[in-house]
Amino acid sequence: MSETLVQTVHLTRRYGSQAVVDGLNLKVKRGEVYGFLGPNGAGKTTTIRMLLGLIRPTSGEIEMFGQPLEKNRKQILRRVGALVESPSYYGHLTGRENLEVTRRLLGVPKQRIDEVLERVRLRQAADKKVKQYSLGMKQRLGIALALLGEPDLLILDEPTNGLDPAGIQEIREFIVELPRRQDVSVLVSSHLLSEVEQMASQVGIIRQGKLIFQGPITELRKQSLPRVRFGVGDPVEAQRALREQGWQVSREEGDLWIEGLNREATSRVVESLVMDRFSVYRVEEVKPTLEEIFLGLTGKGESL
Amino acid sequence: MMGFARLITGEWLKLQKWLLWILLLPGPFLAVWVGSQSLEINAYETEDWLWMYMMTVQQYGWLFFPVLTGVFAALICRYEHVGGGWKHLLAQPVSRTQVYLAKAFLLAGFAAASQVILLIFYMIAAWLNELQDTVSWGILFKSAIAGWVAVLPLAALQLWVSFLWRSFGVPLAINIVLALPTILAAQSKEFGPFYPWAQPMLAMMPAGNGYLDVHTETLVSVILTGFLVAGIGGWIHFCRRDQSA
Amino acid sequence: MLRILAAERLKMKRTWLPVLVLFGPTGILLSMMVDFGLRRDFLLQQPLDSWSILVKEVSALLPLTLLLGSTLLASLMVGAEHQASSWKHLLTLPLSRFRIYLGKGIQMTGWLLMAGILMVPVFAFLWIWFEMGKEVPWGSFLKGGLYPVLAVLPVAMLQLWLSVVIRNQALPVFIGVVGSLFNKLLPAWMPWAYPGNSIPVQIAWEDNNPAVWVPAGVGVGILLLILGALHFSRREVATE
Numbered sequence: 001m002s003e004t005l006v007q008t009v010h011l012t013r014r015y016g017s018q019a020v021v022d023g024l025n026l027k028v029k030r031g032e033v034y035g036f037l038g039p040n041g042a043g044k045t046t047t048i049r050m051l052l053g054l055i056r057p058t059s060g061e062i063e064m065f066g067q068p069l070e071k072n073r074k075q076i077l078r079r080v081g082a083l084v085e086s087p088s089y090y091g092h093l094t095g096r097e098n099l100e101v102t103r104r105l106l107g108v109p110k111q112r113i114d115e116v117l118e119r120v121r122l123r124q125a126a127d128k129k130v131k132q133y134s135l136g137m138k139q140r141l142g143i144a145l146a147l148l149g150e151p152d153l154l155i156l157d158e159p160t161n162g163l164d165p166a167g168i169q170e171i172r173e174f175i176v177e178l179p180r181r182q183d184v185s186v187l188v189s190s191h192l193l194s195e196v197e198q199m200a201s202q203v204g205i206i207r208q209g210k211l212i213f214q215g216p217i218t219e220l221r222k223q224s225l226p227r228v229r230f231g232v233g234d235p236v237e238a239q240r241a242l243r244e245q246g247w248q249v250s251r252e253e254g255d256l257w258i259e260g261l262n263r264e265a266t267s268r269v270v271e272s273l274v275m276d277r278f279s280v281y282r283v284e285e286v287k288p289t290l291e292e293i294f295l296g297l298t299g300k301g302e303s304l
Numbered sequence: 305m306m307g308f309a310r311l312i313t314g315e316w317l318k319l320q321k322w323l324l325w326i327l328l329l330p331g332p333f334l335a336v337w338v339g340s341q342s343l344e345i346n347a348y349e350t351e352d353w354l355w356m357y358m359m360t361v362q363q364y365g366w367l368f369f370p371v372l373t374g375v376f377a378a379l380i381c382r383y384e385h386v387g388g389g390w391k392h393l394l395a396q397p398v399s400r401t402q403v404y405l406a407k408a409f410l411l412a413g414f415a416a417a418s419q420v421i422l423l424i425f426y427m428i429a430a431w432l433n434e435l436q437d438t439v440s441w442g443i444l445f446k447s448a449i450a451g452w453v454a455v456l457p458l459a460a461l462q463l464w465v466s467f468l469w470r471s472f473g474v475p476l477a478i479n480i481v482l483a484l485p486t487i488l489a490a491q492s493k494e495f496g497p498f499y500p501w502a503q504p505m506l507a508m509m510p511a512g513n514g515y516l517d518v519h520t521e522t523l524v525s526v527i528l529t530g531f532l533v534a535g536i537g538g539w540i541h542f543c544r545r546d547q548s549a
Numbered sequence: 550m551l552r553i554l555a556a557e558r559l560k561m562k563r564t565w566l567p568v569l570v571l572f573g574p575t576g577i578l579l580s581m582m583v584d585f586g587l588r589r590d591f592l593l594q595q596p597l598d599s600w601s602i603l604v605k606e607v608s609a610l611l612p613l614t615l616l617l618g619s620t621l622l623a624s625l626m627v628g629a630e631h632q633a634s635s636w637k638h639l640l641t642l643p644l645s646r647f648r649i650y651l652g653k654g655i656q657m658t659g660w661l662l663m664a665g666i667l668m669v670p671v672f673a674f675l676w677i678w679f680e681m682g683k684e685v686p687w688g689s690f691l692k693g694g695l696y697p698v699l700a701v702l703p704v705a706m707l708q709l710w711l712s713v714v715i716r717n718q719a720l721p722v723f724i725g726v727v728g729s730l731f732n733k734l735l736p737a738w739m740p741w742a743y744p745g746n747s748i749p750v751q752i753a754w755e756d757n758n759p760a761v762w763v764p765a766g767v768g769v770g771i772l773l774l775i776l777g778a779l780h781f782s783r784r785e786v787a788t789e
Contacts, residue, residue: 055785078643088638090629092563104556105642142720145638327723334731341734367730375726402697438670469631472718473625474565480617480726481572488580489608 004066005153005185006051011060016160020046022209023060026152026203028187031179035200036189039135039298044189045085048157051187052082064153081151083159089138091131095122099148100129106149113148116144120174120271136167142172147184152176156188160195168195175199193294206300220293228266230256230273231282238278245272257280307398311406318383327379328414331372332422335364340429353435354510357426357444364422365451365505366486370458374479376414378472379463380407385470402541408535409458410453419448447508453548454507454523457530458500464538467545497523500530553644553652561656573614575665580610585679593712594645599681601750603672603711604693608754611668612744613729617662620725622657627712627760628741636786646782650713654774655703660715668694692749692759699763702770703740704728714784737762740769752787 013021021043028034037045044216049055051062053073064076074288084100099113117123118175120140125133130141140158146154156175162167174198178184180278190196196203197217205213205220213220232238235254242249244255250257266283273280288296339360346355354386384390393403396440423444465475496502507523584606585592595602630636637648672690676682704725711721732741737756740772747762756762 049637052637054637054640074643074645076643077641082638082641086638088633088634088635090560093560095561097559101556101559102638102642104559105644107552127602149643183716209689239727258766291735294722323717323720326720330727331730334734338731338734367787370725371726371730372723375719375723382717382719414699471565471625471628473621473628473722476722477565477569477572477625480621481569481576484576484610484617485580486616488584520578 003037004028005030005064006034006187007063008047008051009063009166011047011050011062012058013050013055014042014058019058019209020049021057024209025214026204026211027214028185030152031183032202033175033179033188033200035196035203036187037193037196037203037294038189038191038206040191042206042298044191044206045157047206048084048155048187049084049244050191051155052080052084053077065082075110076123078149079152080153080155081146081149082157083139083142083146084155084300085161086156087138087145088137089130089141091278092129094127094129095137095144098141099144102145108149112148112150114149119147120144122247126280135162136164139163139167139171143174156186158189158191160190164203170216172199191204195292197290204299205294210220211296217290221287221290225283226287227257227259227283228269229239229282229286230258230269230280231284232256232273233279233281238273238276241276241278242272259276308402308406310351311398311402312409315380315406315410319379323379324414327372327375328421330369331416332364332425335360335368335421335422336429337425338363340433343484344435351438352433353430353439354443355382356429356433356445358509360422360426361447361451361505361508364534365508367483368501369455369504370452370483370486370501371476371480372418373411373415373455373459374462374466377413377431377459379462380411381466381473383451385472387414404539404542405447408458408460411463413458415455415459416452419452423448442460443480443510447510451504451508454527457503457527457534458533460534460538464541467538467542497526501528503527550648550652551705552671553648554655557652557656557780560629563625564629565623566622566660571623571667572673573664577607577610577614577668578671581597581607581671581675582678591678592679593679599646599676600681600689604674604748605749606666607672607693608697608745608748612701612732612747615661615664615697615744616704616729616741616764617726618730619657619701620722620729621663622660623705623712623725624706624718624722626653626657626680627634627709628718631716631718640786646784647778650778650781651774653713654706654709654777657709658770661705662695665698666691666695674699679682681731689749696747696763697744698747699768699770700743700759702766703732703743703773706770706773706777707740710773710780713777739771740766743769 006026008024008026010022011021012019019186023130024043024047026036026047036044046055050057051064053069065079067076069076072275079116090101093101096113096117099116103110103113114123117126120143121138122137122144124138125142130138139162143156146156159175160171163171172195175186175188178186188196188199189228195277201246203213203215203217203220204211220223230238232255235251239249239256247258261269270280270283339356339358342359343352343356346352350358384393389440394400426444427436428475430439462475462479465478469475485498486501486505503523503526509525592602592606593599597605630639640646649698652653669687672693673685673687676685676690708721708725709723712718715721728741732745737746742756743762743766746758747755747756747766749759751757
């Protein structure tokens with residue numbers, strides 16, 4: 001059993017009567033890249049702000065590194081690096097000076113600055129004013145700031161927001177390497193499953209403030225039942241015949257579909273079709289893609 | 305012309321109305337309050353209503369009014385500076401001249417509103433002190449309008465500075481620092497009229513009452529020149545500038 | 550705490566802050582040059598000693614400058630954080646929020662004290678230039694510069710808090726401006742009145758009494774700083 005870094009119990013935050021985060025039970029373990037997924041406005045940023053002590057929960061508890069956040073905020077934050085939404089930077093200072101401001105606050109040795117600059121590949125631009133940085137560079141500076149204190153846990157809120165595909169790819173590879181090379185665990189939020197799929201080992205999916213799935217990605221695949229497609233002659237008649245026997249049959253593109261059939265049930269359907277003298281020329285199990293599962297879970301209209 | 309009207313209503317929508325009231329009301333109120341308090345110390349042979357008005361203008365005109373204009377100028381530009389709105393606004397199918405004029409128009413409007421509020425408070429104070437029958441309204445209106453005209457060069461200048469700086473504090477700091485010497489400048493007959501921050505007060509002081517008697521022609525020509533320089537300078541600069549932020 | 554101050558110092562690099570601190574004393578010097586230059590003889594014939602005359606003239610500007618200066622100082626210092634949306638970053642660092650706020654307050658006090666000390670050469674220059682006396686009263690100069698600065702601390706700390714709490718800097722600056730401009734109308738116990746009543750000479754001036762208002766300024770200043778810091782350490786950071 002590896003150490004649990006983040007654990008929330010019934011974490012809830014209300015604004016007025018509306019619960020933006022509702023009874024969340026998150027669990028992030030050491031060595032994981034935990035993908036925190038959900039459509040925009042589902043409560044991801046609010047949750048992350050609570051994890052960092054920026055706002056207080058209405059009810060529920062947060063434990064990080066086995067200690068309650070409320071009491072041990074400082075000790076906990078010493079082990080956490082964070083990038084919340086857009087990066088924070090002083091435009092009139094250079095990248096190096098921005099890091100130096102935070103370095104002084106953290107009291108870490110000076111060579112850390114060069115190390116993190118190297119890690120996010122900003123060495124070349126270190127002495128330019130941040131005003132002149134591109135969006136991607138600012139984002140990387142934000143990650144450098146988060147890494148400065150040698151955290152055990154990195155919390156990144158939509159780190160690829162506004163980046164170009166190359167930039168996204170770069171950040172992604174960087175995050176995947178963190179647990180392996182530096183023993184840094186990562187909690188990363190995103191509204192894109194495809195993105196999280198490529199870096200996270202664990203996912204938590206949040207929708208309207210509620211956690212609707214938490215576990216390994218492989219588990220997510222198993223969550224939804226495969227559908228079986230039957231290619232038959234005279235599908236209209238066949239559908240009616242099957243329905244009379246009590247099967248939930250739908251008809252799409254001239255094929256019949258039944259959800260959630262196991263092997264035995266499948267063979268029974270085929271048997272009854274053949275007995276009724278319908279020609280069966282294809283039986284196929286169709287697994288939904290992860291994206292379809294995600295959309296199914298979060299509700300189609302809200303995902304974009 | 306329709307586009308311009310829409311621009312102005314757009315600008316108006318962006319503003320937080322409650323903030324306007326908070327900015328507009330306290331200054332005139334306090335100034336008039338001081339004015340009415342100083343009725344007791346009217347040692348000269350000035351008519352009471354005039355004395356009250358002069359004391360009011362002294363409080364209101366010499367620092368508050370110019371600084372208020374600066375606050376408004378910075379406020380009008382703030383929404384663009386903060387949300388990265390310049391690039392959005394200037395990418396709309398409107399000319400930059402129109403954008404500049406819309407902002408300038410609004411700023412002049414606020415300055416006028418402040419004058420109106422001052423007059424209203426003064427009227428209330430005059431009525432409370434039972435001076436309403438003695439007041440010569442013509443002089444008051446003339447004074448208020450003159451003060452408004454005299455603040456326009458300053459307003460144009462501050463609008464220019466506010467376009468330039470992203471930071472809210474810097475244009476205001478410049479404004480306030482330059483407003484301070486008014487205390488001295490306003491005492492000098494030669495120098496006073498040429499100092500933009502002293503002009504509103506000088507213009508508002510009813511003439512011929514032993515106070516600093518500046519030739520109206522001097523003041524008018526200086527104000528006009530100042531307005532043209534600051535207005536045209538700001539306008540041209542605004543139109544030519546690259547918009548990076 | 551030292552770390553916070555060191556970080557604060559670096560943040561102010563390439564900003565207008567030091568310029569502003571220089572501007573105050575310089576502006577007063579220039580204004581007084583004009584003032585004494587035009588009417589030195591008239592001013593010096595008053596039945597007072599030279600130091601009282603000098604300090605009285607300067608006090609037409611110094612308290613007001615300090616009040617407005619504190620307003621701008623607070624807004625510039627805190628505005629930089631708002632603009633960089635750096636509160637959320639700053640507060641996720643393992644630092645006590647109380648101390649982060651304290652750091653701002655101490656830094657601000659430092660700048661103000663510096664402005665006060667810069668008044669010493671200003672006084673000295675005027676004293677010597679306009680030949681006000683043989684002996685140069687350095688001690689009085691230091692008092693003349695520092696007393697009003699110590700007395701302005703409550704307003705400075707109030708402005709600091711306002712600038713932190715209100716994101717739109719138009720409002721705190723405006724409140725500061727109104728408070729400063731009308732400082733003479735307020736009852737003596739209001740913080741805006743302290744600097745004007747802390748002039749270190751005995752002049753016929755109603756509430757002028759540095760022995761009361763300087764300690765009051767320091768005391769209330771510290772109190773407001775602590776209250777502000779307490780409030781800050783409880784505050785949520787939702788939108789910045």
